[in-house]
Amino acid sequence: MGERQLPFPRLALQLLAALILPSLLTGCFSLRSGEEASVRGEPVQMDEAYTSEPAPVASASRNASGAMAAAPMAAGSADLATVASPDDSGTPVPGDEELPVARLRVYSADMELSVGSVQETRQEIIDYAEGIGGYIESSGSAPGGEYLVIRVPAEHFDQALAQIQSYGEVLSRSVQTADVTDQFFDLERRLEIATSARDRLYQLLERSEEADERVAILRDIRRLTEEIEQLRSSLESLSRLIQFSRIAVQLRARIQTNQLFLERIPFAWIAQLDPLQVTVWSADAPFDVAVPSQFAVFDAQNRVQAESADGVRIRIGGRPNNPVGDASFWQQALEYHLGPLYKSAEPVRIGDFMGVILVSKDPKPFSFLIAVVPRGQELIVAEVFFPDAAARSALEGPVFDMLREVHP
Structure with missing residues (x-):
């Protein structure tokens, strides 16, 4: 056999x-x-981190798999560490075997x-x-x-x-x-x-x-x-x-x-909302957020900031729930007070979050999502800025999936 x-x-x-x-x-x-x-x-x-002289230009070669080079x-x-080099005799300098x-x-x-x-x-x-x-x-x-x-x-x-x-x-x-x-x-x-x-x-x-x-x-x-x-x-x-x-x-x-209109809004945190500025504070307690891989993440304590190469920006943090209201109350407040400043204001519900998607009046409009979920005396506020329709079409799905998994 x-x-x-x-x-x-x-x-x-x-x-x-x-x-x-x-x-x-x-x-x-x-x-x-x-x-x-x-x-x-x-x-x-x-500060010193941004006023120092530029570091030498870094480069990364294409690897065997065809990966995109940097x-x-x-x-x-890139902050580049000094790499040891061989001396004139060709003898490697100590430390060559572990390059930074x-x-x-x-x-x-x-x-x-x-x-x-x-x-x-x-x-x-x-x-x-x-x-x-x-x-x-x-x-x-x-x-x-x-x-x-x-x-x-x-x-x-x-x-x-x-x-x-x-x-x-x-x-x-x-x-x-x-x-x-x-x-x-x-x-x-x-x-x-x-x-x-x-x-x-x-x-x-x-x-x-x-x-x-x-x-x-x-x-x-x-x-x-x-x-x-x-x-x-x-x-x-x-x-x-x-x-x-x-x-x-x-x-x-x-x-x-046009500032007069914003000054009439009775809720300070809504009046301060800005598509391009960070207005959320650090939350009172941590919360887990799985940011999509298309974004670079800038973490602060109990607050998340992230951005994509297309200019989509995510900010998630806290604001006082004052006066105390549920998600539906704040959704209606956002739509009522901010709607007149934009071309459209669409109410949305994403998991535990409720809010609005605002579309600007520009020829090439941006979109601005504001959604909230109460957590006791605090509101967890999510802001997402989409610079144009193409960026929104490409990343709205992953962003919404991320928010559905946030349970403060």
């Missing part, structure tokens, strides 16, 4: 399990969040300016951004003034902040940073594993002669191809966030005429 052969399907299954299981077990990203610096009422000076990585987006990893960082800033002429200042900012290799991500009108969101090469981030600040009186400014090193290399590793698994499946497909086996292998190849495309897309989005820093500028005329 001849030697017993391992059935081909079992061989394929064991190989697939060995290749795919590690990628399935890796789904969470570890982020080290940066500090947020913010002021209100007068110009401020940048090169050329903009200076100012360059830290990959995403920078973002928000600024509110009081200016003499909103239109003239707006054009000055546009001309400046384009002159240093940046671009306009979105712009339009918002309650109390106009807004402009630009992306600038990360090596010009500090310079751009100083230049824009010089155009008017700084009413508020905040700077955030997120360390996305672990997230970036985790995505690369998962992409490499998925690509390697798909290559092995193609080899198995060539050896297979059974129709059922070929159908099963092709099904797994299609699934892995979808996973690979999603991972590549996430890497490309993260690379854009690293290379181009975001600066959002709110321009307000020194003489305001």
